[in-house]
Each structure stands twice: as C-alpha cells, then as structure tokens.
Amino acid sequence: MAGLAATLGSGAMTNSIEDLAEAEVMIVIGSNNTETHPVIGMRLRHFARYRGTKIVVIDPRRTDLVEESALWLSPLPGYDLALLNGFAHVILKEGLQNKAFIEEHTENFDAFKSVVEKYTPEYVETLTGVPKDDIIKTARMYATAKNAAILYCMGITQHSKGTDNVKAVSNLALLCGHLGKPGSGVNPLRGQNNVQGACDMGGLPDVYPGYQKVHIKENREKFEKFWNASLSEVPGLTVVEMTNAMHDGKLKAMYIMGENPMLTDPDLTHVEESFRHLELLVVQDIFMTETARMADVVFPAASFAEKDGTFSNTERRVQLVRKALKEPGTARQDWDIIGGIAAKMGHPMPYEKAEDIFDEMRKVTPQYAGLTYKRLGMNGLQWPCPDETHPGTPILHKGKIARGKGLFAAVEYRPSAEVPDSAYPFILTTGRDYYQYHSATMTGRVRLLKEYCPESFVEISSEDAGKLGIQDNDWVKVESRRGHVIARAKISDKVQRGVIFKKFHFAEGAVNRLTNPVLDPTSKIPELKVSAVRLEKYNGPAVEPESQGMCLM
Amino acid sequence: MQMIIDGKTVIAEEGKTILEAARSNRVFIPTLCYLEKLLPIGSCRLCIVEIQGHENPVTACTTKAFDGMVIETNTPRLREMRKQTLGFILQTHPMDCKLCDVAGRCQLENLVKEYGAEPPMPKRAHKAEERPYSTPAIRYRPDRCIACSRCIRSCREVVGRSVLDLSGNGIGAKMDIVAPERCISCGECLSACPVGALTHANLPDGVSEGAKKVATVCAYCGVGCSFELNVKDNKAIKVTTNDYVGANKGSLCVKGRFGYGYVNSPERLTVPMIKKQGVLKEAGWEEAIDYVASRLAEIKGKHGADSIAGLTSAKCTNEDNYVFQKFMRAVIGTNNIDHCARL
Ligand code: SF4
Ligand code: SF4
Numbered sequence: 073m074a075g076l077a078a079t080l081g082s083g084a085m086t087n088s089i090e091d092l093a094e095a096e097v098m099i100v101i102g103s104n105n106t107e108t109h110p111v112i113g114m115r116l117r118h119f120a121r122y123r124g125t126k127i128v129v130i131d132p133r134r135t136d137l138v139e140e141s142a143l144w145l146s147p148l149p150g151y152d153l154a155l156l157n158g159f160a161h162v163i164l165k166e167g168l169q170n171k172a173f174i175e176e177h178t179e180n181f182d183a184f185k186s187v188v189e190k191y192t193p194e195y196v197e198t199l200t201g202v203p204k205d206d207i208i209k210t211a212r213m214y215a216t217a218k219n220a221a222i223l224y225c226m227g228i229t230q231h232s233k234g235t236d237n238v239k240a241v242s243n244l245a246l247l248c249g250h251l252g253k254p255g256s257g258v259n260p261l262r263g264q265n266n267v268q269g270a271c272d273m274g275g276l277p278d279v280y281p282g283y284q285k286v287h288i289k290e291n292r293e294k295f296e297k298f299w300n301a302s303l304s305e306v307p308g309l310t311v312v313e314m315t316n317a318m319h320d321g322k323l324k325a326m327y328i329m330g331e332n333p334m335l336t337d338p339d340l341t342h343v344e345e346s347f348r349h350l351e352l353l354v355v356q357d358i359f360m361t362e363t364a365r366m367a368d369v370v371f372p373a374a375s376f377a378e379k380d381g382t383f384s385n386t387e388r389r390v391q392l393v394r395k396a397l398k399e400p401g402t403a404r405q406d407w408d409i410i411g412g413i414a415a416k417m418g419h420p421m422p423y424e425k426a427e428d429i430f431d432e433m434r435k436v437t438p439q440y441a442g443l444t445y446k447r448l449g450m451n452g453l454q455w456p457c458p459d460e461t462h463p464g465t466p467i468l469h470k471g472k473i474a475r476g477k478g479l480f481a482a483v484e485y486r487p488s489a490e491v492p493d494s495a496y497p498f499i500l501t502t503g504r505d506y507y508q509y510h511s512a513t514m515t516g517r518v519r520l521l522k523e524y525c526p527e528s529f530v531e532i533s534s535e536d537a538g539k540l541g542i543q544d545n546d547w548v549k550v551e552s553r554r555g556h557v558i559a560r561a562k563i564s565d566k567v568q569r570g571v572i573f574k575k576f577h578f579a580e581g582a583v584n585r586l587t588n589p590v591l592d593p594t595s596k597i598p599e600l601k602v603s604a605v606r607l608e609k610y611n612g613p614a615v616e617p618e619s620q621g622m623c624l625m
Numbered sequence: 626m627q628m629i630i631d632g633k634t635v636i637a638e639e640g641k642t643i644l645e646a647a648r649s650n651r652v653f654i655p656t657l658c659y660l661e662k663l664l665p666i667g668s669c670r671l672c673i674v675e676i677q678g679h680e681n682p683v684t685a686c687t688t689k690a691f692d693g694m695v696i697e698t699n700t701p702r703l704r705e706m707r708k709q710t711l712g713f714i715l716q717t718h719p720m721d722c723k724l725c726d727v728a729g730r731c732q733l734e735n736l737v738k739e740y741g742a743e744p745p746m747p748k749r750a751h752k753a754e755e756r757p758y759s760t761p762a763i764r765y766r767p768d769r770c771i772a773c774s775r776c777i778r779s780c781r782e783v784v785g786r787s788v789l790d791l792s793g794n795g796i797g798a799k800m801d802i803v804a805p806e807r808c809i810s811c812g813e814c815l816s817a818c819p820v821g822a823l824t825h826a827n828l829p830d831g832v833s834e835g836a837k838k839v840a841t842v843c844a845y846c847g848v849g850c851s852f853e854l855n856v857k858d859n860k861a862i863k864v865t866t867n868d869y870v871g872a873n874k875g876s877l878c879v880k881g882r883f884g885y886g887y888v889n890s891p892e893r894l895t896v897p898m899i900k901k902q903g904v905l906k907e908a909g910w911e912e913a914i915d916y917v918a919s920r921l922a923e924i925k926g927k928h929g930a931d932s933i934a935g936l937t938s939a940k941c942t943n944e945d946n947y948v949f950q951k952f953m954r955a956v957i958g959t960n961n962i963d964h965c966a967r968l
Contacts, residue, residue, distance in 0.1 A: 088872070089848070089872050090872075106809075108846065109846055109848050110809070110811065110846070110878030110879075110880075111848045111850055111873045111876050111877065111878055111881075112848055114783060114784050114785060114876055114878075117784070118782065120785075121782070121785055122782065140785065261847060262847035263847055263939070264845075264846065264939035264940060264965075265842070265843060265844050265845055265846055265847055265849055265939070265940065266849075266938075266939050266940060266942065266943070266946070267847060267964075268847065269939075269942070269943040269946060270938065270939045270943075270946045270964045272943065273937075273943050273946035273947045273950060274947070274950045274954075274962070275937040275938075275939075275946045275949065275963070275964045276963060276964075277960050277962055280950075280954075281947060281950070295955075299951060299954070299955040300955075301954075301955035301956070301958075302958070303954055303955065304930065304931070304958055304960050306931070306960060308934070308959055308960030308961035308962055308963070309961045309963070310963050311936060311963040314934045314936075314961065314963065317934070322932065323934050323961075324927075324928050324933065325920070325921060325924045325932065325933045325934070326934050326935070326936070327921075327933070327934070327935040327936070327953075328935070328936045329935070329936065329937055329938050329949050330937075330938030330941045330945075331936045331938050331939075331940075331964060331965045332965075333936065351920075351924060352917075352920045352921070352924060357894065358893055358894060359887075359890075359892060359893065360894060364894075365905075367900065367905070368899065368920075369897065369898065369899050369900070369913055369916060369917050370894065370897065370898040370905060371897050371913065372893070372894035372895050372896060372897060373894070375844070375888045375893075376841070376842075376888075376940075376942075377844075377856075377861055377885065378888070379942055379945075381942030381943060381944040381945065382942055382943045383842050383844075383849055383942060383943065384849075385842075385847055385848060385849025386847035386848060387849075387872060389849060391842045391849055391871065392840075392841070392842070393841050393842050393942055394839050394841045395839070396837075396854040396856045397854075397856055397859055397888065398859050400893045400895050401893075401894075401895020402895060402896055402897075403893070403894060403895055404910075405945070406938075406941050406942075406945035406948075406949070407942075407944055407945045407947075410945075410948050410949055410952045411948065413914055413917055413918050413921070413952070413956075414956045416914055416915060416918035416919075417918050417922060417956050419955065419956045421951070421952075423948070426942065426944040429944040429947055429948055430943070430944055432947075433943070433944070433947045450840065450851070450867075450870045450871070451851075451870050451871060452871070
C-alpha cells in the first residue's frame, strides 16, 4: 500500500462499499473479488444489474465477474502497468483529462505526461495482447463518467513492481479527478479480515501505530515517553527479509502470533530451511499449524469468537468484536499471553480488558483518537476520526487530497523479474479460492468448505494441454527454478495460452514452493503473481494427496 | 409531504411507497413477500390498505404515497381479507410448528396467530418432504414453501446468481432450483425465507431454541461483515444476520455464514507446549511463560535486540496487534515486526 501513501497521502481504500453504488463506471483490476471479497463481489453484480454500473474487468483470468461486465481485458500477467499507462495516453491524447482538477489538486503532471507519451494503444497492444480498441474504449468510458472508481487487489500488488502498478492506478484517478466523491476513488481491497487494523496498529517494521514513522525523532520521543522505554531508531525487517536474516544466522529468535508463514510465504523450501536455523521459535495460535509444529514453545490462543476487541475492515471501518464463547481449555487472549511475558521481562502491561488497550492506543493514534467502544456500537465508525464529536470519514480526500497535492508518478513498464524462456516457458500465477481462506488453517476444518475445495488444481488452457498431451485430471509436474509440485490438471477456459494458475491454500502441493520471492523494492511484497515455470505430464509413482491430513492439520 | 394514516397526520418523504411511509412513521402493515432490500412485488397481498376515494384496496408495498393521501391500514374489511389470504396459505402449508426450527420466529406463524386464520377446507394428511437443495449447507422442505419468492429474488437481486426461479402460479406456484451449479452457498436465500422451508442443514430441529445471539464481525476476509454468532452450551451453532447493520447489511458469503465450525473443533490448542528432545510436550502456563521470557532475555543479551523478530497477525484484533508491537518495540527493543498481509 506504499504506492497510494506516496501519491495521495493515505494507503487505504478511499470509498465505502456502500457509496460505490454511485459509480457509473468501475474498473476492477487484479481483483477476483467474487472469490476473495465475496460480499463486495455480490454488490458489484448488484450494481451492474440494477444500477447500470458499467464494469470493466482487467484480469488475465476469466473471473466470475466477467459475466456481469461491460468489457473484459485480459493482459498477460505482469503487464498491467503498460495497460494503465495506455489508458492515460488515450485520455490525454483525446483531451478527456480534468484540467481544473489537475491544476488545483496535483503536481508533477508534466513528468507523468512525458512518460505516457509513448504508450500508444498500438504499442500497448503489442506488449499486453489487449486489442487497442478495448484500450481506447476503456479509457473513454472511465474518463467521461461522472463518477468512476477503480478497485484493485493482490493482482496489482503482488509483483516486483507492485508499487509502480499502484501509482499508475492513482495517476488515472488524478488525471480525471475521480477522487473524493461517492463512487469516485481508488480502492485497494485488503485481504485478510484485519490487515487494515494490523497496519493501523503499527504491525509494520517502519511505523508506530497510526503510520508514524519510527525514524522520525519526534515520533520516537513521543512513544518513548508514552511507553516509558527507550526505542530503536532503525526500521526493522519485513517478513521476507526476516526469512533471509534467519538463513544468514542474523535472526536468532522469532515470535509468531497467529500467522502461518510455513504455508503463505513464497519459496517455501527456503523458508523451512531458514526456520531450522533459529535458536528460539515461539508460536501463539489456535491450531497446531505447520509453523507451530516447528516451534520450541506453542501457546494456545483464543479465537475471534472468544474475544472482545475491534477489527478494522477494508473500508477503514472499525467494528466491535464480541466474546461469544469461553476459551477452550486454558487458552488465553493473545494480548494477555504477550502481557504475561512482558511482565516476566520486567515491563508489566496491566490491562484488564480489551477496551483498556483500545483506550491507551487511541491516545497515540490520531486516526483513532475519537473512537470509543461506546461510539462504535453496532455499525462501527470509519477512520480518520480525530475527536469524539467527529462522525468518521466514509470517503477520503473529499475537497482536498490528504497529501495536499496528489502526486503524479512517472512510472515505466518493466518486465517481471522472471519472464518465460525456453527452459521455463509458462507463466504461473496464483490466487485464492472462494471456499478457502489463506492458509486454510480455519476453513480446512470446516467440513462444508472442504468438500467444495478438497484439493487445488493447476488450471491450464485447452490449447496448452493439447500440445502437452495432458487431459483433465491428469497428474502434472510444475517446476520453477526453486522447486516443483505435483498436482492434478484442470483444463479451463479461464486461463489463456501460456499461463497456468494455481491456488495456494493447501500444504499438499503448496504452490509457494514455486513462486518467486523477489521483492518490490518499496513495498517489499513478493512477486507471487508471476513466475516462470515448466510443465509436464507426470507419470511417476502415484501421489496420494495427503490433502485430508494436510488441510486438516 | 403530508398524509393521514389511520386518522393520524404524518410526514413522509417524497417518492416513497405507502408501506415505506407507514413504516417510517411506525405504523405496522403486515407483509410476507416484502423485504426492504428487494424490489417489491405485491404478491402476498397481506399489505393491502384502503385509500380514501378508491373502491378496492391496494398493496402498500407497490403503491406510491402522495401528498394528501388518506389511508386506512387496519379496517375490519382488510383484516378479513388478510385472514382469508393466510387461510389459503395454510391450506398447503403444514401446521407442524412444534417440529419446525423457526417456530416462534416464523413470520407466518405469528400472523396466523394474530389473525386467527384457518384453512378454508379440511386439510389432507400432510406429508413432510425434504429435497436436495443447490447447496448441502441448506435443508430444503418444499412442503413448507409459501412461494413468497423472497429466496428467489434475494439470490437474483442481492447475490446476482439467479439459482432459483418460480414455476407455476396461484396456489400451484412453487420455488424451483433452476441453476444449482451457479450456487455459491452464501445462504442469502436461507436468511430471506420467512418460514421454515430453508433452514441450516447442520441443525436438527429445535436446536436453536434458547441460543444466545452475540453480534460480532466475521474473521475471514477484509469486507468485515457483521453477523450474530448463535451460541448454546458454549458452542457456536449457527450464524444469523441483521439487514440493517455493518458493511454487509445482512449479506454473507459461505465462509461467514457456514464457516464458523472451526472454533468448536476438538483440535483447538488448549494447553501450552514446550519442545523437549525434539518433541512438543504439554506444559504449565507458568513454566512456558518463564521459559520464553528467559530465553528471549538471554538471546537479546547475547546477540542484541535486533536478533529477535515478531510476526503479528491480520487475524488478531487491533488490541492484540497493538500490544504485540508494543512488546516488540518497548520490551524487546526492536522494530522487527511485520505480518503476512503482504502475501
Ligand atoms: S445459497 Fe446463495 S447462491 Fe445459493 S441459492 Fe441461496 S442465495 Fe442463491
Ligand atoms: S462473510 Fe465472507 S465476505 Fe463477509 S467478511 Fe466473512 S469472508 Fe468476507
């Protein structure tokens, strides 16, 4: 989300789900939200059917939403930036930009303009494979709509140039002034239920709660005083950097609360090896996950159903979570376990209940300052909410962009770190399934959800399957420069020639043994969406999928 | 604009239907086929009202209110007509409320009681019927269906899937599953059903009796849907929704509506464990906390604070996350904190 923070001054979704109803045109790029954000997916279908919203889906795969869309553009994975610059080119060439908005609310327009100069529809067609007429049509639709919104997700960010992709998205909004109004904005959909909150709370290596940078002296002093401790001025390591530091022996101990990196990290073989170098691994979770099995100490934690507290959703809505059940056995609240260790280490954290923590947090987190449990009530409130009389902020950048001036970014298309070659001729791209969730620790235990998605397939186009002599349900071996997996093939018209697709929920055939851990230099997000692989029919000894055991695990 | 409802002068918003105008003024007009989030169809004919100067009653859900309108919602004539309408429904609908999971919360049952309705003709012996539905998550009992089409319209208008449709008409009308392959098991239809024709497949009849509802937020994806976890005997037994709250206004996906079971799982961790000779063994809380605290202190002393790192969680609450990063920063002394959200 570093891209949007740089260009607009805030990395969060600018609109609310509800006000997206006002969009005349909606570009949905790199977001298979029917599967990843199902209720948003439902709303989009509703808008298309009953409000006449014209949806343009941009996705290498034929996603479910395509059937409700006005237009589907399918660039090869990794070419989104070229396409986005192509739209900007057309808008400028046809004079459809919002000159008054650019004048008043933006900067760096000229540099941006000269970069998109060369992205003619013809050139972009040769790069991306998207017909130039579709590029022109989309650009016109977006630019001439009264309100237009862009929605995007991991399909845009999980690339070695994800930050630039995001900036190119924000360029379009700035160019047309599609910001700060109902139905107009730039909307990253956050994946897991409380990603927004984990970031807001400073669960990141470079910021304290409320995105206050750790390297800025005033911030550090403020928190040192507030917490009565001396704090480090060096930004910490990101998750993928941590793995490398473990491998190099620089990281000796790791404390993991409720995450399962042994399944979700790119390049699993490397991750597993790195974890073995640790002197101490502590895992706090509700189940014995792949990662917990490797731990020296495992703490049993409460699940959401046993917790009081708050979650912050993708539209910045802070909502109350309420305790419905008693913890199983002796399991404890996550914060309470941490508090116990802190106390033993000489820093007592005497919170009695979740609300005490919230009240402490909001004293030092300006965006949350005006929120109280009482005010959150049934519907929650959307941050920023600076004081207790403030009604919350459903739409960001209203009247004025948070950054002051919106920053146009001059970003060039660059090829993905790995492009197909003769040895690894296919592009592998990854995604999620509607019935499953991230590492399946939770969903894998729900019978109904498992029945629907018992193992994950490799989707292959019928053309490629034909050439390789692969039939539906055959075992295939997919191999990258980092490892291989064996899985069943599913011949599908959802993927195009040269591209294969696999979901990443199960330990068995974990697709992340293949993916490329190369990072976006700014956001440090790995390139999960594009790796070069080769594919062959697998005739080796039968592989009994451990799916039952594994996804139950 | 102004109108008179049951003799009272009330203010209503321009462009509203009579039903909306009445509800916004707390006048209750009975309905069965109406749901606020769906387009009104006026098919159940329970919301009939009389407009001064009009011979025949009209359905309030499909008739726009206008300034100066004078309406009656509860005359003896209307009551008699509603009683008859309900009687017709009872001709085919079983009256085995005692066996029904929605008993007590059933909109039909409540109206029948209020109006004292009875089937016009003697009922034939009723045969309970159960048929496969478009998803195994939902139990479908066609004999209880009153053809209000709320499920059909929810699936079409709210979810955009069009799995269901109505076939036949009049008293022979019934719901049909026309495109089961398009079903995403979201349960929008289940929550729209005013009677017990669609119920939670995992629940034997009567189980939700006495369950407590706790309003909370889904723990799966970033939409953050609100729902009520229904609990009984310290077990989550089902999820219900409220059409008027949160980001989702009553809609959920399969994970939110049917994916809560893991919290009851016997595989949940219940005691701390410490690895001894390569094997994780159960330990006491004291012991485990002491061990972790002393090992962390030792490693920090030997290799410095930056040799320790923590992964916080996008599945935990804000409060957990705040405490975790505070612990890493203020107690351990490092900024090595991240979570897997990038992935
Ligand atoms: S579960 Fe959802 S998709 Fe399936 S029939 Fe019901 S409303 Fe339609
Ligand atoms: S119910 Fe479905 S869409 Fe809603 S938060 Fe849960 S997982 Fe997301």
